[in-house]
Amino acid sequence: MAKKFLILLTITVLIFGLAGCRTRGGGGSASKRVELTYYKLFDAEDTIKPIIQAYEKAHPNVKIKYKKFTEVEEYEELLINELAEGEGPDIFEVQNTWVPRHMKKITPLASETFTPQIFEETFVTVAAKDFLQVDPKDGVVKVYALPLSVDTLALYYNKAHFDRYVTETGKPALSWDGIKESVFQLRDDEGGALVRSGIAMGRSDNIALAEDILYALFLQYGVNFYDSTYKNVRFATGEGQDALKLFTSFADPKQKHYSWNSSLVNEDSMLKEVEAFLTGKTSMIIGYASLYEDFEVMSKNVKSAGQDVISLADIEVAPLPQKAEAEEQFKTYASYFGQTVSRTSKNPSQAWDFIQFLTTKEQAQKYLDAAKRPTARRDLIEGQKRDPVLGVFVQQLGYAESIPVYHDRKFKDFFVDAITAVVDDDMTPSEALSEAQQLINAILPEGGIYPPPPGIK
Incomplete structure (x- = not known):
């Protein structure tokens, strides 16, 4: 009897030990293998790849497939068709004026740590007006996209x-x-x-x-x-x-x-x-x-x-x-794009986690340096003011609409x-x-x- 008990105890310890190995380093769902598809306009893979690699290194269970598009009309049409069929990307780029028409295709950010108030403190005002919208499901103001850059005429x-x-x-x-x-x-x-x-x-x-x-x-x-x-x-x-x-x-x-x-x-x-x-x-x-x-x-x-x-x-x-x-x-x-999560994504929390990582000060700076774009973040404006080209554009951000x-x-x-x-x-x-x-x-x-x-x- 004692011998049988010891065998059962050993098996139990092994089972829980193996379970611990599977969940260690991120906890629970973080160990689940996740593949995210990311659709974006204009930017070559070399521009965005270093940021994707940095995220994948910090999240070994996540792989992000990046796909670049160059024709805006074809891109929007493809999104509409794929999402209507329950397919399409997890993450996609949305033009700032598209949000009202495509609101139902987006899963807004559900986060207690990145609230609409934090959005307003982080990004310029025009982005808040465009990407903070009332969710028609519950009447609550939510984040519908996060911008990397805001461009102006x-x-x-x-x-x-x-x-x-x-x-x-x-x-x-x-x-x-x-x-x-x-x-x-x-x-x-x-x-x-x-x-x-x-x-x-x-x-x-x-x-x-x-x-x-x-x-x-x-x-x-x-x-x-x-x-x-x-x-x-x-x-x-x-x-x-x-x-x-x-x-x-x-x-x-x-x-x-x-x-x-x-x-x-x-x-x-x-x-x-x-x-x-x-x-x-x-x-x-x-x-x-x-x-x-x-x-x-x-x-x-x-x-x-x-x-x-x-x-x-x-x-x-x-x-x-x-x-x-x-x-x-x-x-x-102002005309620019934000990064958002599709309603068809099976991993919306992980997708939004990547977007939040992508738009942090450190990663946004990497993107802006590579893409040569004016910032959307308030805390990066001062550094770009000295640029002979971008300086003009970032100085207009305060009155961009x-x-x-x-x-x-x-x-x-x-x-x-x-x-x-x-x-x-x-x-x-x-x-x-x-x-x-x-x-x-x-x-x-x-x-x-x-x-x-x-x-x-």
């Missing part, structure tokens, strides 16, 4: 052009009125043909970011894009019309600051206004920080097509021009058409915006772009 300019033709300042003005004067000085239209433009503004067929620039002007002019219920847009106001008038005035030959037409760059050009800028046909373009790292490759491509290009050393950055004189009223438009564009592709089409209607079809800004407003209201959800909390209709 700023002004790229040809320093050589300004030194030669705007010698008294040598750089762009901070106001739109000042920009108009500089455009007049920079423009070369001898013989009646526009040979050199001051700034790429006024049209939408050959300016890739026309609608984003218009969004920025809406912000500067104080346009309330939606009504208070977010069930209807209401931008066809006097302020909205003034914003559209300013944008399209740069394509009006009757204006002293006339600066842009359809002949400067073909609408079929892949690079559009960037091509005109790199070939010296325009002195200023509006763009995001992400554009700067692409100038070298783009310049080589334009040169290989047989066109002369400017020196990249002549490209400098200035803040986006403003309507307001007081700095506390400055506005620029966004607009919750419910369907960016359709909104883009409507505003592109509105701009064209004013420039080419002699439609008034009031008529063009009223038509766009009607078209957008027709595609908005009946209950508004944000799903109502329980008990509210």
Whole structure:
């Protein structure tokens, strides 16, 4: 009997000992083998791989498969289709304006240690407005994504052009009125043909970011894009019309600051206004920080097509021009991505754990150094202010805002058409915006772009 007891005791000890070996080093579920799939736009694997490897080293039971995408529309369509079928990635990148439309595809962060308050303390305000949303399931504000970077619209300019033709300042003005004067000085239209433009503004067929620039002007002019219920847009106001008038005035030959037409760059050009800028046909373009790292490759491509290009050393950055004189009223438009967890993930807690690791100060710094992007974290702003390019973009973060564009592709089409209607079809800004407003209201959800909390209709 004693011998049988000793055998049973030994077996019991071995069983519990082996169980302890399986759970040691992370406890419970941490020892479970987990494979996470991560979809992300634009960043090469070499940019993100060191951070993934650091996480996997600290969590030996976790393996992360990274997949890069380059076409935004194809990426979004793939996400929609895969998630609808109960498949898709565990972690994916979501554009800041996509959250209202794709909210039900996201598993929000459930954490007592990373609360919405901590989010606001960690990341810049525009990110909090975009990624802290009310969960329609319980009416509680939750974190829907964490950003690595926040990009904003700023002004790229040809320093050589300004030194030669705007010698008294040598750089762009901070106001739109000042920009108009500089455009007049920079423009070369001898013989009646526009040979050199001051700034790429006024049209939408050959300016890739026309609608984003218009969004920025809406912000500067104080346009309330939606009504208070977010069930209807209401931008066809006097302020909205003034914003559209300013944008399209740069394509009006009757204006002293006339600066842009359809002949400067073909609408079929892949690079559009960037091509005109790199070939010296325009002195200023509006763009995001992400554009700067692409100038070298783009310049080589334009040169290989047989066109002369400017020196990249002549490209400098200035803040986006403003309507307001007081700095506390400055506005620029923000467009960026956040990392989030899909509702189809079988390991949402582990997925969110990786995202939190990815966006810590140390790991975010690694990413920003590799990707050359402006930070989203407040505690990394000061270090980037000294950067000759990124410094301009991070200094704008304090007044960056966004607009919750419910369907960016359709909104883009409507505003592109509105701009064209004013420039080419002699439609008034009031008529063009009223038509766009009607078209957008027709595609908005009946209950508004944000799903109502329980008990509210």
